[in-house]
Amino acid sequence: MMATKTLPAWRTKLQASLQRHEGVPFSKFFQLATIKPDGRPSNRTVVFRGFLEGTNDIQLVSDIRYNKVAEAARNPAAEVAWYFTDSREQYRLSGLLTMVGPDHENQALQDARAAVWRGMSDKARAQYLWPAPGAPKTGKEEMPQQPPPAADQPPLPTFCLSVLSVKEVDYYETNGQTRYKYSLDGSGDSWQELELNA
Numbered sequence: 001m002m003a004t005k006t007l008p009a010w011r012t013k014l015q016a017s018l019q020r021h022e023g024v025p026f027s028k029f030f031q032l033a034t035i036k037p038d039g040r041p042s043n044r045t046v047v048f049r050g051f052l053e054g055t056n057d058i059q060l061v062s063d064i065r066y067n068k069v070a071e072a073a074r075n076p077a078a079e080v081a082w083y084f085t086d087s088r089e090q091y092r093l094s095g096l097l098t099m100v101g102p103d104h105e106n107q108a109l110q111d112a113r114a115a116v117w118r119g120m121s122d123k124a125r126a127q128y129l130w131p132a133p134g135a136p137k138t139g140k141e142e143m144p145q146q147p148p149p150a151a152d153q154p155p156l157p158t159f160c161l162s163v164l165s166v167k168e169v170d171y172y173e174t175n176g177q178t179r180y181k182y183s184l185d186g187s188g189d190s191w192q193e194l195e196l197n198a
Ligand SMILES: Cc1cc2nc3c(=O)[nH]c(=O)nc-3n(C[C@H](O)[C@H](O)[C@H](O)COP(=O)(O)O)c2cc1C
Pocket: 029, 042, 043, 044, 045, 046, 047, 048, 060, 061, 062, 063, 066, 067, 068, 069, 134
């Protein structure tokens, strides 16, 4: 986790892409790849939940019972691929994933987990009461009878905030055929920008 001083160029670009696609609901979806215990890639669509306050880290949420949570706990290397349809830009953001479940010890991250939970709809919060996701369907699953916990209640134990600490960004824009690589230097303090052949 790195505190933001001035925004890196990739983030300024990404925020402009988000703003331009404000009316396009699916512009908040991106693909997140993690690594399975046997070394194979694992990829899925998730929803962008903003930046962790005061940092350039990307937030998303997940049920703690999903594979990505155990995968990232074992190997935190991860990459996001995010495509913006109108501007034809692709961002590939790679870095390290931190999974913030109920037992995570960092209080600032627990506060962030509670803040994201508060910002979610009743419908989205209710999903964290569902029967074990990814388990084979038996037909005997019991859907929860109780309403979802209120937003101001603590997050359910199945609720996991995931935070991607971005280390490198590959930006590709197909209209003008421009490509840039942004890398965080070894001290983690400043970003280097390098223009690449597309
Ligand atoms: C449009 C869309 C949005 C999704 N958003 C999320 C999300 O924000 N978080 C999440 O864990 N899964 C989300 N999913 C489900 C994942 O793609 C995936 O099926 C699930 O996380 C299980 O993956 P895993 O077991 O490999 O972790 C979404 C699926 C779709 C189609």
